[in-house]
Amino acid sequence: MVEIFLRTLPFFALIGLGFGAGxxxxxxxxxxxWLTKFxxxxxxxxxxxxxxxxxxxxxxxxxxxxxxxxxxxAVVYAIATGIAMxxxxxxxxxxxxxQCAVIGNTGFLGLPMFAxxxxxxxxxxxMLVLATDMIVFSSLIVVLFTAARSHLTPAIFGTIGLxxxxxxxxxxxxxxxxxxGLQLPMPAPLNEFLSLLGAAATPGALFAIxxxxxxxxxxxxxxxxxxxxxxxxxxxxxxxLGVLVLFPVDSFSATVVISAAALPIAGNVYMxxxxxxxxxxxxSATILISTALSILTIPLVIxxxxxx
Numbered sequence: 001m002v003e004i005f006l007r008t009l010p011f012f013a014l015i016g017l018g019f020g021a022g023x024x025x026x027x028x029x030x031x032x033x034w035l036t037k038f039x040x041x042x043x044x045x046x047x048x049x050x051x052x053x054x055x056x057x058x059x060x061x062x063x064x065x066x067x068x069x070x071x072x073x074a075v076v077y078a079i080a081t082g083i084a085m086x087x088x089x090x091x092x093x094x095x096x097x098x099q100c101a102v103i104g105n106t107g108f109l110g111l112p113m114f115a116x117x118x119x120x121x122x123x124x125x126x127m128l129v130l131a132t133d134m135i136v137f138s139s140l141i142v143v144l145f146t147a148a149r150s151h152l153t154p155a156i157f158g159t160i161g162l163x164x165x166x167x168x169x170x171x172x173x174x175x176x177x178x179x180x181g182l183q184l185p186m187p188a189p190l191n192e193f194l195s196l197l198g199a200a201a202t203p204g205a206l207f208a209i210x211x212x213x214x215x216x217x218x219x220x221x222x223x224x225x226x227x228x229x230x231x232x233x234x235x236x237x238x239x240x241l242g243v244l245v246l247f248p249v250d251s252f253s254a255t256v257v258i259s260a261a262a263l264p265i266a267g268n269v270y271m272x273x274x275x276x277x278x279x280x281x282x283x284s285a286t287i288l289i290s291t292a293l294s295i296l297t298i299p300l301v302i303x304x305x306x307x308x
Contacts, residue, residue, distance in 0.1 A: 004117075005299040011113050011206055012295045018210025032211040039204040044107060045172040047198030051115075051123040052176025053186060066128055068247035069257055072239030073102045073137070080230050092278045095144040096269070097223075100286050101230035103137055104263030106130045107169055108209055112202035117302075118256055125256040127173055134170060138163075138268075145276050209291070212267055216288040224285035227265070231290050232297045236261040236305075244308065255305045262301035264290035 021027035080101035084094035104110060106129055114122040142159075165171070179186075239261040243254045265287045273283040 001299050001303040004302050005296070007117060008113065008295070008299055011109070014203060014206035015109075015210035015213070015291070018207035019213050020210070021207070022211035022214025027211050029215060032208060035204060036208045036212070039108065039201055039208055041168050043197055043199075043201035043204055044111070045168045046194045047111070047115075047201045048127065048169060049172040049176040049179075050186075050191070050194040050198055051120065052127065052173050053179035053184075055124055055176075055180060062125070062128065062249060062253060064247040065125060065243060065249045065253055065257055066132060068242030068244075068249060069129060069132060069239055069261070070136070071242035071246055072235060072237075072261060073132075075238040075241075076101050076230055076235045077137075079234065080227070083226070091147070092145055092276065095141055096273050096278045096283060097227055099137065099141050099269050099272070100227040100265050100283060102235055103133055103266050103269055104231065104235075104260060105209065105266040105291075106133060106260055106263060108205035108267070110260050110263045112205055114256060114259065116202070118252075121252065122256045125253045126260060129257055129260045130169060131173060133266075134167060141272060145278070209267065213288055213291060216270075216284040221285060221289070223282055224289045227282075227286045228290040228293055231265055231286075232262055232293055236301050240305070240308075251308075254308075255302070258305045259298065259302050262294070262298050264294040 018027070022029075022032060077098045080098040081094050084097045089097070106126065111123070111126050111130070114126055142163075143157075236258050240254070240258045243249050243257055248254075249257075265283075267287060270280060270283045270287055272278075273280040
């Protein structure tokens with residue numbers, strides 16, 4: 001575990017650097033927003049497209065992996081929702097707590113980190129996790145929010161579909177897989193361009209994560225601690241049951257997807273909470289606490305998974 005901890009430490013050191021820059025206002029919120037936009041629309045998209053375009057389709061899609069991951073997510077989602085209902089929370093608040101319990105920072109933290117820790121072979125499973133999170137759970141939360149406030153209409157599903165089509169991560173993965181499926185050659189200048197731009201994704205994303213955490217507050221610590229436990233412990237345990245027992249996959253893919261389940265809560269959950277006005281302070285505290293704890297829990301989960 002110590003070796004893995006030391007290998008992951010530089011990633012969290014970059015997050016810490018961003019946090020310090022944001023906390024001291026040397027890097028103000030406006031700068032964080034623009035850096036995040038650059039990473040989201042350009043650097044990370046270039047990385048995803050290049051990886052998807054150079055991977056054979058057979059190495060990307062794995063039905064058992066998707067089912068195993070979805071099983072783990074569904075179990076933890078149900079647990080978090082059930083506990084929220086026992087506390088007599090409304091549907092919207094229960095939904096945002098369940099979202100915290102299963103949606104990890106796969107794009108900005110997981111992809112760059114695991115690509116370096118496990119090698120480029122980890123990109124296929126990670127893209128499946130990312131696509132599942134965005135297509136299934138990002139859509140589900142909007143449906144639940146809408147159902148809690150008004151009647152569902154076909155237009156709502158059209159809006160959700162349009163949102164997915166506009167998501168640069170979905171677009172870059174889809175275009176990359178199409179490129180791969182057509183077996184188009186990757187010209188050397190294009191490959192170098194994508195490599196150069198994609199290389200900015202790792203430091204940019206990690207710094208942006210840290211800078212964005214500088215504005216997060218640690219209110220409602222008890223609830224944030226429970227949701228962090230769901231995300232960092234229950235989620236990888238449930239996914240492990242899914243990909244190792246119920247829908248078994250190869251050991252390498254299992255290690256990657258279980259490790260992905262141990263990632264801290266994604267920042268886009270906070271953006272959803274803030275946009276809809278549903279418990280943003282609770283989500284903010286959970287992101288802050290889960291990210292801090294993941295410095296230890298991610299190496300622990302990777303070490304334990306390697307022993308299975």
